[in-house]
Amino acid sequence: MVLIPGGSFxxxxxxxxxxxxxxxxxxxxxxxxxxxTEVANAQFAAFVAATGYVTVAERPLSKVQFPDxxxxxRLPGSLVFEMAKPGTKVVPELSWWHWQxxxxxxxxxxxxxxxxxxxxxxVVHIAYExxxxxxxxxxxxxxxxAQWEFAAQGGLNNAIYTWGNQYSAKxxxxxxxxxxxxxxxADGYIDSAPVGSFPPNGYGLYDMSGNVxxxxxxxxxxxxxxxxxxxxxxxxxxxxxxxxxKPHEPALHVIKGGSYLCALNYCxxxxxxxxxxxxxxxxxxxxxxxxxxxxxxxx
Numbered sequence: 001m002v003l004i005p006g007g008s009f010x011x012x013x014x015x016x017x018x019x020x021x022x023x024x025x026x027x028x029x030x031x032x033x034x035x036x037t038e039v040a041n042a043q044f045a046a047f048v049a050a051t052g053y054v055t056v057a058e059r060p061l062s063k064v065q066f067p068d069x070x071x072x073x074r075l076p077g078s079l080v081f082e083m084a085k086p087g088t089k090v091v092p093e094l095s096w097w098h099w100q101x102x103x104x105x106x107x108x109x110x111x112x113x114x115x116x117x118x119x120x121x122x123v124v125h126i127a128y129e130x131x132x133x134x135x136x137x138x139x140x141x142x143x144x145x146a147q148w149e150f151a152a153q154g155g156l157n158n159a160i161y162t163w164g165n166q167y168s169a170k171x172x173x174x175x176x177x178x179x180x181x182x183x184x185x186a187d188g189y190i191d192s193a194p195v196g197s198f199p200p201n202g203y204g205l206y207d208m209s210g211n212v213x214x215x216x217x218x219x220x221x222x223x224x225x226x227x228x229x230x231x232x233x234x235x236x237x238x239x240x241x242x243x244x245x246k247p248h249e250p251a252l253h254v255i256k257g258g259s260y261l262c263a264l265n266y267c268x269x270x271x272x273x274x275x276x277x278x279x280x281x282x283x284x285x286x287x288x289x290x291x292x293x294x295x296x297x298x299x
């Protein structure tokens with residue numbers, strides 16, 4: 001882990017991209033430690049071996065939650081990304097995601113895929129409760145959004161990216177080309193990369209931009225009004241969690257950092273100020289996590 005000294009900084013941005021980043025607020029954080037990299041497959045495998053834990057993606061869909069689904073459609077699985085087929089010119093929004101039976105952290109793209117030889121890749125298909133279970137076992141916790149963003153800035157308060165203000169395909173694992181039609185792989189990867197494959201930020205942290213999205217403990221609401229001039233803010237209450245773009249979803253958590261699927265023409269959320277909402281019970285091929293160790297009991 002890396003010690004983050006704490007201090008005051010501006011969370012969010014009033015200048016770029018998406019409305020949910022706005023209401024930039026000055027907040028203060030006590031010092032804390034954070035994982036230098038995203039949790040990797042080998043680390044998660046050690047947790048599973050020690051505890052026998054079964055992830056959400058490895059469990060059948062609940063009959064209570066999905067009473068009308070036949071048993072065949074409640075088989076364990078998760079959401080997998082699929083690039084548009086060659087020659088396709090128009091695709092419906094979010095049609096690049098499909099439910100894949102047998103997809104989970106051991107089999108990222110379905111039951112015929114494997115993580116053998118990818119022990120140092122970030123673990124994916126992790127739902128929120130999976131990340132919490134690992135955190136409890138390891139004696140750590142998920143970062144708040146403020147902790148995550150402060151660490152991602154690497155000491156560069158108000159910089160656009162974790163490394164400065166100029167985009168570079170060599171600085172992070174992102175999508176190069178036109179999403180979702182083609183990826184030039186200018187950064188060397190078509191999907192996730194081994195943790196630590198790209199240069200660290202100013203605090204020595206890897207993959208705070210791109211590679212895979214990372215869970216935070218904060219409930220999601222647009223903007224940062226609830227954090228203004230707060231010390232160690234934890235975000236809104238669950239009852240206040242809402243995303244106008246996902247009105248039928250239950251309360252949502254904040255994920256940060258973007259992923260290898262974020263492109264300049266779509267998403268572009270591989271910036272410290274950027275954020276997205278995600279349902280707690282949802283894992284995908286591009287969501288993982290890292291943890292913090294709080295050094296002050298009041299956080």
